[in-house]
Amino acid sequence: MSDAGENGRGGVMHWFRFRGLALCILALAGLFCLGPVLWQGVTSIKPDEDLVRLPPIVPERMTAAHYERVLFHSSLVRSLVNSAVVAASATAVAIVVGGLCAFTLARLPIAGKPVILGLVLATSMFPPIAVISPLYLLMRGLGLRDTLIAVGLTHAVYALPLAIWILTSFFRQLPGELYYAARVDGCTPLRALLSVFLPLARPGLAVAALLVFIFSWNEFMFALTLTASDATRTAPVAVALFPGLYEIPWGDIAAASLVVTLPVAGLAVMFQRHIVAGLTAGSVKG
Numbered sequence: 001m002s003d004a005g006e007n008g009r010g011g012v013m014h015w016f017r018f019r020g021l022a023l024c025i026l027a028l029a030g031l032f033c034l035g036p037v038l039w040q041g042v043t044s045i046k047p048d049e050d051l052v053r054l055p056p057i058v059p060e061r062m063t064a065a066h067y068e069r070v071l072f073h074s075s076l077v078r079s080l081v082n083s084a085v086v087a088a089s090a091t092a093v094a095i096v097v098g099g100l101c102a103f104t105l106a107r108l109p110i111a112g113k114p115v116i117l118g119l120v121l122a123t124s125m126f127p128p129i130a131v132i133s134p135l136y137l138l139m140r141g142l143g144l145r146d147t148l149i150a151v152g153l154t155h156a157v158y159a160l161p162l163a164i165w166i167l168t169s170f171f172r173q174l175p176g177e178l179y180y181a182a183r184v185d186g187c188t189p190l191r192a193l194l195s196v197f198l199p200l201a202r203p204g205l206a207v208a209a210l211l212v213f214i215f216s217w218n219e220f221m222f223a224l225t226l227t228a229s230d231a232t233r234t235a236p237v238a239v240a241l242f243p244g245l246y247e248i249p250w251g252d253i254a255a256a257s258l259v260v261t262l263p264v265a266g267l268a269v270m271f272q273r274h275i276v277a278g279l280t281a282g283s284v285k286g
């Protein structure tokens with residue numbers, strides 16, 4: 001009995017040590033990921049005279065002057081509205097077009113599906129710098145340069161392969177019998193998609209829409225190249241072009257960065273349940 005008790009206590013101690021090590025690793029990983037955000041938060045509330053002090057210290061006196069400047073004395077609010085319009089329109093176009101393409105590739109009898117999916121994936125492998133010049137010339141030729149339409153269309157096209165791949169995998173995971181039953185009941189393929197598949201694929205739609213929205217919200221190169229005025233600049237471009245005559249306004253940039261990050265962080269928290277369900281769908285087959 002004593003040996004069994006010793007083995008039991010040893011197993012418990014081993015479990016506690018393993019759990020403690022795992023918690024330490026998770027804490028370090030969380031600090032590594034959140035460290036820059038926390039430092040930006042500290043910088044955004046520091047007075048200007050404390051920003052250049054060495055070594056950097058936690059401020060003894062906090063100020064909201066940086067947030068006041070970026071929200072009420074700059075074009076950041078207009079840029080946030082532009083980013084919201086561009087990201088929402090790019091997401092809508094990518095989800096609608098991507099959903100139709102994904103349903104076609106997942107359920108309709110067409111030849112060469114793997115080749116088509118491969119070509120779709122190949123289009124997303126070009127780095128933005130390789131396609132920015134043709135896109136600029138195209139938008140200028142169409143008279144769309146320095147418009148939100150140009151940025152929204154570019155983001156939608158560049159995010160479309162991601163939406164197609166995600167939604168195709170979700171539509172394939174749904175039972176094929178549902179499609180055949182809908183067809184027997186007289187539904188057209190489009191009606192089967194709208195009435196049967198889309199309600200069941202809401203987790204996948206949420207994942208695809210959120211990823212496309214975040215990509216469009218954070219995208220910088222296309223937005224910088226295709227816009228030229230405060231009226232059309234998106235938030236990342238506005239933060240990068242923050243004015244500084246004799247020095248870099250680190251406090252204002254930190255405050256603006258946090259303001260720009262809050263909307264997508266809020267969306268991720270709001271749709272967390274759908275994201276987790278979408279990312280784990282199909283991992284366990286019934």
